[in-house]
Amino acid sequence: SSVAPRSLLPQRTVMARASVRAPRASAVASADSAPVGRRGALAAVAATGLALARTAPASAAEGGRLLAYSEFLDEVNKDKVDIVTFSAEGNTLLAIDTEGNRQEVAVLPGQTMDLIDLLRKHNVRFSVLSPTQPNALLSIVSSLIVPVLLFGGLTLLTRRGMGGGPGGGPGGMNPFEMGKSRSKIQLEPQTGVVFDDVAGCDSSKLELTEVVEFLKNPAKFTALGAKTPRGVIMEGPPGTGKTLLARAVAGEAGVPFISCSGSEFVEMFVGVGASRVRNVFSEAKKNAPCIIFIDEIDAIGRQRAGSGRGQMGGNDEREQTLNQILTEMDGFEGNQGVIVIAATNRADVLDSALLRPGRFDRRVPVDLPDKEGREAILKVHCKGKPLSANVDLGIVAKRTMGFSGASLANLMNEAAIVAARRDKSEIGYAEVDYAIDRITVGMAKTTALMSPQRQRLVAYHEAGHAIMGALTKDFDLVTKVTIVPRSNGAGGFTLFTPTEERMESGLYSRSYLQAQLAVALGGRVAEEIVFGDDEITTGASNDLQQVRNVARRMVAQWGFAKDVTGAVAWETADGQTGGMMGPKTASAKTNALLDAEVQKIVQKAYAHCKETLTKNRNALDLLAEMLIDNENVDARELYTMIRDNVPGAQVPDLDKLPTSLEEMGAREGAVVAV
Numbered sequence: 001s002s003v004a005p006r007s008l009l010p011q012r013t014v015m016a017r018a019s020v021r022a023p024r025a026s027a028v029a030s031a032d033s034a035p036v037g038r039r040g041a042l043a044a045v046a047a048t049g050l051a052l053a054r055t056a057p058a059s060a061a062e063g064g065r066l067l068a069y070s071e072f073l074d075e076v077n078k079d080k081v082d083i084v085t086f087s088a089e090g091n092t093l094l095a096i097d098t099e100g101n102r103q104e105v106a107v108l109p110g111q112t113m114d115l116i117d118l119l120r121k122h123n124v125r126f127s128v129l130s131p132t133q134p135n136a137l138l139s140i141v142s143s144l145i146v147p148v149l150l151f152g153g154l155t156l157l158t159r160r161g162m163g164g165g166p167g168g169g170p171g172g173m174n175p176f177e178m179g180k181s182r183s184k185i186q187l188e189p190q191t192g193v194v195f196d197d198v199a200g201c202d203s204s205k206l207e208l209t210e211v212v213e214f215l216k217n218p219a220k221f222t223a224l225g226a227k228t229p230r231g232v233i234m235e236g237p238p239g240t241g242k243t244l245l246a247r248a249v250a251g252e253a254g255v256p257f258i259s260c261s262g263s264e265f266v267e268m269f270v271g272v273g274a275s276r277v278r279n280v281f282s283e284a285k286k287n288a289p290c291i292i293f294i295d296e297i298d299a300i301g302r303q304r305a306g307s308g309r310g311q312m313g314g315n316d317e318r319e320q321t322l323n324q325i326l327t328e329m330d331g332f333e334g335n336q337g338v339i340v341i342a343a344t345n346r347a348d349v350l351d352s353a354l355l356r357p358g359r360f361d362r363r364v365p366v367d368l369p370d371k372e373g374r375e376a377i378l379k380v381h382c383k384g385k386p387l388s389a390n391v392d393l394g395i396v397a398k399r400t401m402g403f404s405g406a407s408l409a410n411l412m413n414e415a416a417i418v419a420a421r422r423d424k425s426e427i428g429y430a431e432v433d434y435a436i437d438r439i440t441v442g443m444a445k446t447t448a449l450m451s452p453q454r455q456r457l458v459a460y461h462e463a464g465h466a467i468m469g470a471l472t473k474d475f476d477l478v479t480k481v482t483i484v485p486r487s488n489g490a491g492g493f494t495l496f497t498p499t500e501e502r503m504e505s506g507l508y509s510r511s512y513l514q515a516q517l518a519v520a521l522g523g524r525v526a527e528e529i530v531f532g533d534d535e536i537t538t539g540a541s542n543d544l545q546q547v548r549n550v551a552r553r554m555v556a557q558w559g560f561a562k563d564v565t566g567a568v569a570w571e572t573a574d575g576q577t578g579g580m581m582g583p584k585t586a587s588a589k590t591n592a593l594l595d596a597e598v599q600k601i602v603q604k605a606y607a608h609c610k611e612t613l614t615k616n617r618n619a620l621d622l623l624a625e626m627l628i629d630n631e632n633v634d635a636r637e638l639y640t641m642i643r644d645n646v647p648g649a650q651v652p653d654l655d656k657l658p659t660s661l662e663e664m665g666a667r668e669g670a671v672v673a674v
């Protein structure tokens with residue numbers, strides 16, 4: 001497979017000192033190699049959640065086989081087919097059966113409409129791959145010799161209307177036509193979308209208000225010599241509303257919206273991409289102030305050096321296109337009011353040249369919605385749909401953890417279709433329930449949907465970090481615990497805010513560092529206590545690396561084990577022995593001593609952690625339950641629970657605790673550990 005599940009890739013540790021809007025900003029700032037020991041940097045113990053296995057999108061390359069059309073029809077008739085995806089050209093399709101197996105099928109030309117009737121009759125979900133999606137399916141199938149066979153009855157069927165299926169006329173449904181509708185430069189004078197149409201995503205919207213302000217009156221900004229925004233990268237999983245948000249920015253500012261997709265540029269002949277970029281920008285300048293939206297920027301903006309280079313010549317074209325974009329953005333003298341918003345779900349692969357100041361220097365994470373967000377999105381998509389009184393959107397939101405905005409929209413749509421099919425006048429809970437199951441089945445194969453078991457595991461993991469943090473005297477304040485999956489692959493996170501004094505001095509005591517180790521181990525130890533040794537997961541690998549790093553530095557850099565290794569710094573802050581700082585000093589023997597001390601320190605922290613969590617199993621269970629229930633737990637909720645359930649615990653003044661992410665982020669020195 002081309003893309004390894006994310007959980008198998010080295011996970012990025014995110015520990016960044018927060019500036020004003022820290023929690024969001026730092027969710028993208030990778031600081032794996034943060035020089036520990038520098039003021040503040042150490043204050044973060046990575047409390048990394050379980051990495052969600054984000055599998056590659058359905059690719060026919062993986063275990064697919066070519067299925068004869070007749071066999072395919074038989075399977076459909078036996079209700080064995082669950083999901084069908086047509087290629088943009090409509091000549092092939094990918095079928096996923098009820099067991100999750102993928103199979104490619106060559107479609108007979110001219111009978112798509114009948115096929116669609118059949119699919120509808122058997123409740124098969126189907127969709128058309130958009131022409132801009134890189135089509136693995138197509139390239140594979142086209143290399144096979146496709147026997148075009150005729151099958152009695154079906155071949156000569158005429159195009160009957162599609163009256164049978166509710167919700168969707170024959171119009172826009174024909175994959176043949178959709179394949180051809182590759183867009184030119186698309187300019188919408190008015191998108192008609194406003195921020196209120198985008199539910200949830202409050203923090204993303206907040207980040208974008210500045211852009212809106214600028215677009216409303218660019219002259220005001222430039223006259224004052226203010227540094228104006230130029231490029232914004234929105235990153236997040238598919239369907240989280242990135243396109244919608246970009247259109248809302250245009251709508252809020254009342255400016256035109258020019259959209260294109262990164263993949264459109266690279267499919268063309270050499271030189272065409274660059275010239276198209278020029279066209280897009282010159283069109284934009286004519287219409288300024290306005291927004292250029294580039295979807296799938298990763299298609300052009302991948303890292304230039306390394307793996308991609310020299311592959312079948314297609315790369316020069318991509319590079320030229322990328323360079324042209326950079327040139328255009330650099331050429332915004334004094335910025336005439338053109339803002340480029342780009343979207344990607346792979347911000348990690350982007351060329352760093354794109355992210356430099358003056359280019360895409362703002363990054364707006366658009367994460368999967370939490371429970372509240374999901375409820376709000378559901379509300380948006382219920383507009384104009386008659387809902388029966390027995391549908392409680394709060395409950396629907398609770399049952400749909402891991403759903404994106406797009407899947408929630410899809411959910412309400414499916415429910416409406418089912419209701420119509422059942423001849424109901426309103427959508428009842430039964431229909432919504434049915435739609436949830438259906439979409440869940442589809443999603444389980446393509447995305448990182450949280451199963452209840454997984455949710456429980458992540459909840460206990462994070463609860464382990466948080467309880468350890470909260471119960472350790474004089475440790476950083478636990479300001480937020482969440483099990484909402486992040487776009488960087490973390491299953492959840494725990495946020496700590498160090499005290500002002502600690503931030504000021506930048507000095508850390510031995511007891512503080514030991515506490516840090518215990519807190520970092522909290523996730524794994526909680527898993528162990530609750531689920532047993534055999535069920536512990538790889539989700540803690542990041543925590544364990546943190547533990548190793550901190551312990552190693554305690555011994556080798558700060559002389560905390562001086563009785564054994566002497567009060568000597570055996571290595572520099574970056575873990576090097578010698579180098580610029582002097583000769584290589586640690587002998588093999590000393591190194592062995594250092595290693596042994598590291599192990600001792602870690603074992604001690606581990607024992608302490610296990611004892612504390614076992615003793616406070618009650619609080620651990622309660623917090624895990626709170627997390628499963630609400631997904632987010634803020635400082636006040638956490639410490640209230642601790643005050644009421646852990647006798648003798650040291651609890652901060654509840655009235656002074658921050659409750660909103662805004663408040664927490666606004667606190668100078670907040671530290672995010674994802």
Ligand SMILES: Nc1ncnc2c1ncn2[C@@H]1O[C@H](COP(=O)(O)OP(=O)(O)OP(=O)(O)O)[C@@H](O)[C@H]1O
Pocket residue numbers: 197198199200201236237238239240241242243244245295343344345377380404405406407409
């Ligand atoms: N926050 C939201 N509020 C309301 N609707 C949403 C939201 N997020 C997504 N949707 C629905 O999902 C649809 C698809 O979202 P959109 O295309 O903006 O996602 P995207 O993040 O750009 O996805 P992709 O990465 O696949 O391009 C929207 O048109 C809208 O109907």
Ligand SMILES: [Zn+2]
Pocket residue numbers: 046047048049050461465523524539540543
């Ligand atoms: Zn962790």
